[in-house]
Amino acid sequence: xxxxxxxxxxxxxxxxxxxxxxxxxxxxxxxxxxxxxxxxxxxxxxxxxxxxxxxxxxxxxxxxxxxxxxxxxxxxxxxxxxxxxxxxxxxxxxxxxxxxxxxxxxxxxxxxxxxxxxxxxxxxxxxxxxxxxxxxxxxxxxxxxxxxxxxxxxxxxxxxxxxxxxxxxxxxxxxxxxxxxxxxxxxxxxxxxxxxxxxxxxxxxxxxxxxxxxxxxxxxxxxx
Numbered sequence: 001x002x003x004x005x006x007x008x009x010x011x012x013x014x015x016x017x018x019x020x021x022x023x024x025x026x027x028x029x030x031x032x033x034x035x036x037x038x039x040x041x042x043x044x045x046x047x048x049x050x051x052x053x054x055x056x057x058x059x060x061x062x063x064x065x066x067x068x069x070x071x072x073x074x075x076x077x078x079x080x081x082x083x084x085x086x087x088x089x090x091x092x093x094x095x096x097x098x099x100x101x102x103x104x105x106x107x108x109x110x111x112x113x114x115x116x117x118x119x120x121x122x123x124x125x126x127x128x129x130x131x132x133x134x135x136x137x138x139x140x141x142x143x144x145x146x147x148x149x150x151x152x153x154x155x156x157x158x159x160x161x162x163x164x165x166x167x168x169x170x171x172x173x174x175x176x177x178x179x180x181x182x183x184x185x186x187x188x189x190x191x192x193x194x195x196x197x198x199x200x201x202x203x204x205x206x207x208x209x210x211x212x213x214x215x216x217x218x219x220x221x222x223x224x
Contacts, residue, residue, distance in 0.1 A: 003175055004086060004108070004130040007058055010037035011128040014051060016074070017063040017090070018043045022113075026061065029117040036124060045074040052081050059108075059127055064091040064098045072101045079106050086127045094138045103206040109133030131172045143213035151215035157199055165192040169205065170212035 013036055017023040023041045030036045039057055042048045045066060052060070060078060064071030075087045088109040089102045099110040108127050111120065112135050123133035134142070158166065161182070168178045175193075179186045193205060202208050 006130050007128040009035035009128070011035060011124065012056065012058040013038050013061065013124060014048070014055075014057040014059070015041045015061045016043070016045075016048045016066065017041075017061075018066045019063070026117070026120070030121060030124065033121050033124075035128075036121070045069045045077065048074060049077055049081060052078050052085065057082075057085065059086045059088065059124060061088050061090055061124075062102075062107075064089050064102070071098060072105050075102055075107055076105050088123065088127055088133055094135070095141050099134075099138050099142055100206070100210075103132075104204060110138045111135045112137050126172075130174045134172075139213065142210050151211050154200055154211065155215050158196060162192050162196050165189055166196060166208065166212050169193065170209040 013030055015023050015027050015030075015038065017026070020043065023043065027038045027041050031038050039055055040051055042051055043066070048060070048062075051057070060075075062071055062075060062078075066074065071089060071091075075089070078085055078087065083106075086108040087102070087106070088111060089098060089107055090111055090113055091098055092113045094110070094112050102110055109123060109132055111123055111133060114137075115123075115135060119135075123135075126133045155163070155166075161184075164182055165178055168181060173181070175186050175189045179189045182189075193208070196208055197203070197205070200208065200211065202211065
């Protein structure tokens with residue numbers, strides 16, 4: 001998983017939603033925060049690709065169901081245009097394949113459309129800081145949807161330091177924050193992450209965090 005350094009405000013946000021009224025409401029609410037600058041609003045994958053190709057955005061709020069388009073495919077296209085983008089999925093249906101698929105594709109968060117606009121603003125700020133933005137209901141779905149048997153047993157092979165790193169990682173802390181809290185270098189934290197993925201035969205930090213949730217290493221309400 002790519003590491004994301006904190007952004008300097010104003011955070012440049014692009015909103016992609018085919019419901020024009022909702023998109024405008026989200027744009028208006030976000031614009032009331034001095035740290036957020038809404039660059040534009042789009043209603044199709046083509047419009048988003050054109051915009052991202054010509055403007056330098058930081059964060060994209062992406063509705064996962066744009067007419068008949070697949071939100072995950074749109075996310076991949078946008079990241080191909082600009083790998084620095086921090087894409088946050090939005091959906092009224094969190095109990096679907098979308099949350100995990102988007103995170104695996106390189107997304108930085110997934111939120112239910114049922115959250116308040118205040119929570120939305122806070123999650124935009126969280127992503128700007130370099131953290132993941134996972135709604136509590138989304139985290140619960142992801143944790144309970146992990147199909148691997150015996151997650152706690154799998155994690156017993158970790159060293160004490162690896163377990164400490166995993167707990168903080170699953171709570172949404174950045175490598176820099178983990179290094180500071182545990183008194184180690186960022187390089188050592190990265191080494192622990194790589195070793196854990198290798199030991200557990202996992203492809204990404206997303207899978208690593210989901211396994212930690214399933215095993216009870218960290219609880220949903222503890223995530224940032």
